[in-house]
Amino acid sequence: MDSLLFTAASGASRVLKAQHVRSNNLSNADTAGFRADMERVQSVDIQGAGFDGRTMAVTNSAMTRFDPGAVVKTGRTLDVSILGDGFFGVQTPIGNEAYTRAGGFKIDQAGALTVNGFPVVGDDGAAMIIPEYQKIEISERGVISVVPPGGGAEIQVGNLKLVNPPLNQVQKESDGLFHSLDGVPFNADPQMQVAPEHLEGSNVSAIDELVSVMSLTRNFEMQVRMMKTAETLAQAGNKLMAAR
Numbered sequence: 001m002d003s004l005l006f007t008a009a010s011g012a013s014r015v016l017k018a019q020h021v022r023s024n025n026l027s028n029a030d031t032a033g034f035r036a037d038m039e040r041v042q043s044v045d046i047q048g049a050g051f052d053g054r055t056m057a058v059t060n061s062a063m064t065r066f067d068p069g070a071v072v073k074t075g076r077t078l079d080v081s082i083l084g085d086g087f088f089g090v091q092t093p094i095g096n097e098a099y100t101r102a103g104g105f106k107i108d109q110a111g112a113l114t115v116n117g118f119p120v121v122g123d124d125g126a127a128m129i130i131p132e133y134q135k136i137e138i139s140e141r142g143v144i145s146v147v148p149p150g151g152g153a154e155i156q157v158g159n160l161k162l163v164n165p166p167l168n169q170v171q172k173e174s175d176g177l178f179h180s181l182d183g184v185p186f187n188a189d190p191q192m193q194v195a196p197e198h199l200e201g202s203n204v205s206a207i208d209e210l211v212s213v214m215s216l217t218r219n220f221e222m223q224v225r226m227m228k229t230a231e232t233l234a235q236a237g238n239k240l241m242a243a244r
Contacts, residue, residue: 004233008226014041015220019213021062026209033069033102034202035172036209037062064172069101069203071195078105080138081198082162086189087170087178089161090118091127097185098177099163099170104199113144118177122158123188130157138196162192 018039028034039062071081080103082088087099102115111129113120119127130136133146142160147153163186170178180186 005227005230008223008230012220012223012227015216015223019216019220022209022212022216025204026206026213029202029204029206029209031102031202032104032199033100034176034204035101036065036202036204037172038065062172064178065203066167067203069201071198071200073197074199075197076104076199077136077138077197078107079103079197079199080105080142080160081195081200083193083195084164085167086162086164086192088115089121089125089163089185089188090115090177091121092118092175092177096179096183097121097125098173098175098179099186100177101200103194116176121161123161125161125185128158128160138194140193140196141190142192142194159188160194161188162194163187164189164192 018041021037021039025036028036066085080088082101082103087101088103090098090100092098098118100115100118105113105115105120107130108114111131113128113130122128128144130144131146132149134149134151135147137145137154138160139145142162143156144158144160145154145156148155165180165186169181169186171181173179
């Protein structure tokens with residue numbers, strides 16, 4: 001394959017994958033607790049006979065940005081924001097433990113505490129079931145207390161599982177949750193604190209993502225022009241060979 005065409009096609013493929021990452025970030029700019037992804041790419045020289053003039057762009061798995069998002073006060077008792085680093089523990093559909101920064105909790109009809117459809121787990125690793133209540137409160141340590149429907153003293157019904165693992169030990173997967181690299185659940189961190197009635201937003205900058213998408217679009221157009229140029233050069237070469 002012509003080296004110019006090979007390089008251009010490789011670059012265009014890389015741009016399409018980068019566009020996918022940036023578009024996903026942009027679509028989640030208003031998703032609470034979302035962490036933006038960054039594409040990773042490296043150039044690799046293609047070895048072979050003759051002069052090594054061919055280079056291929058190799059796309060690696062996306063990296064995640066862990067800088068915090070903006071925290072806003074909502075006044076909603078089931079909204080909770082983590083202070084500093086760390087994650088809430090949740091349960092995946094197959095029963096594994098995963099983690100999220102999203103703190104907009106809801107209680108389903110069965111009384112299960114959920115976030116984005118995933119059951120929230122307590123510090124014992126089990127899904128949390130909230131009994132009927134007149135009033136509910138989440139403390140700065142993640143302790144959930146309720147006042148029974150008839151009134152009376154507050155009752156503690158469980159603790160949110162708050163974990164603070166090294167960031168190089170977690171990875172985001174296709175379900176949008178963070179998972180342990182080795183599949184072993186992390187231990188709860190008793191030192192972590194949360195901000196009740198607050199919600200952390202996404203760390204995506206819509207302006208930065210739009211600029212990146214525009215830049216990638218221009219880059220893709222340039223790669224297409226290079227491929228057309230390679231085709232024109234090949235046709236010209238074929239004509240010269242045919243004339244002999």
